[in-house]
Amino acid sequence: xxxxxxxxxxxxxxxxxxxxxxxAFILGKYESNLLLVSRSKEKLSExxxxxxxxxxxxxxxxxxxxxxxxxxxxxxxxxxHFKHIDIIINNAGIGYNSFVTDVDKEIVQExxxxxxxxxxxxxxxxxxxxxxxxxxxxxxxxxxxxxxxxPTSSIYCASKFALEAYTESLRCELKTTNINVLxxxxxxxxNTNFFNGKFMKKELSSDFEIKIKGINKISSDIxxxxxxxxxxxxxxxxxxxxIAKLMIILNxxxxxxxxxxxxxxxxxxxxxxxxxxxxx
Numbered sequence: 155x156x157x158x159x160x161x162x163x164x165x166x167x168x169x170x171x172x173x174x175x176x177x178a179f180i181l182g183k184y185e186s187n188l189l190l191v192s193r194s195k196e197k198l199s200e201x202x203x204x205x206x207x208x209x210x211x212x213x214x215x216x217x218x219x220x221x222x223x224x225x226x227x228x229x230x231x232x233x234x235h236f237k238h239i240d241i242i243i244n245n246a247g248i249g250y251n252s253f254v255t256d257v258d259k260e261i262v263q264e265x266x267x268x269x270x271x272x273x274x275x276x277x278x279x280x281x282x283x284x285x286x287x288x289x290x291x292x293x294x295x296x297x298x299x300x301x302x303x304x305p306t307s308s309i310y311c312a313s314k315f316a317l318e319a320y321t322e323s324l325r326c327e328l329k330t331t332n333i334n335v336l337x338x339x340x341x342x343x344x345n346t347n348f349f350n351g352k353f354m355k356k357e358l359s360s361d362f363e364i365k366i367k368g369i370n371k372i373s374s375d376i377x378x379x380x381x382x383x384x385x386x387x388x389x390x391x392x393x394x395x396x397i398a399k400l401m402i403i404l405n406x407x408x409x410x411x412x413x414x415x416x417x418x419x420x421x422x423x424x425x426x427x428x429x430x431x432x433x434x
Contacts, residue, residue: 156184158386161210163187163236165228167219167276168246170197172346173295176378177243182207189232189239191246193218211235219246220264225275238283241291241385244273250310250353253427261353262309269313274320284333291334291385294321298339298398302405302412305420306358325390334388338381341395344371358423 168174169190182205198214217224284290300314325335
């Protein structure tokens, strides 16, 4: 596998934690040339120093993907440091849970900017050079929430639904270009700060869900290796964990029953919120 990625120029967003960090370390060992993107300058510097690679080029760029100009900064930086980009891994993402009655418009805009609009713009900027070379790969990190929405996660899931729809169109438009488009739906990553994000409220998850998340965890290293294998195989989708695969299948067959299941998962907090509104 390392021969495939050796010498490849690869962009990884959200590179300083969880899945992005694991991909950076593994691809560093495979002697890939990396452009690592994150909002934390300090963590990027630490990551670069810890990557075991004395052969290939490792560049870092701290940008905040919630800002409209960030995709252009990534592209311009890449032009100055790499001749071209072979693989784009759109890993950066942010969670947000809220009752639909409490949705904050400014947070919605930030979530969509990071989880969707920045990806669209990054791909748009880099695609022409890939199309001219007739090779490349685009990896969009989605979620089970992109196939089945959960209560109190409407906005996050909507951003991932948008990404899934976009990815399907992207794949079709690039059918004759030899550019592979891989859609990844990770499970619960064991070493991630996703559920501790600034827009995530722990009280909006049930005790049963917390137990499921504990059982269903997969390490970011395992997911990273599966992604790299899928890139080599030119797969179109990668669903991680048996629970995720089963949920996608069942939702296509019995969506009404899945509605009931998810309602009961968070029944207590949903009913509590409705009563609060009714009594206000």
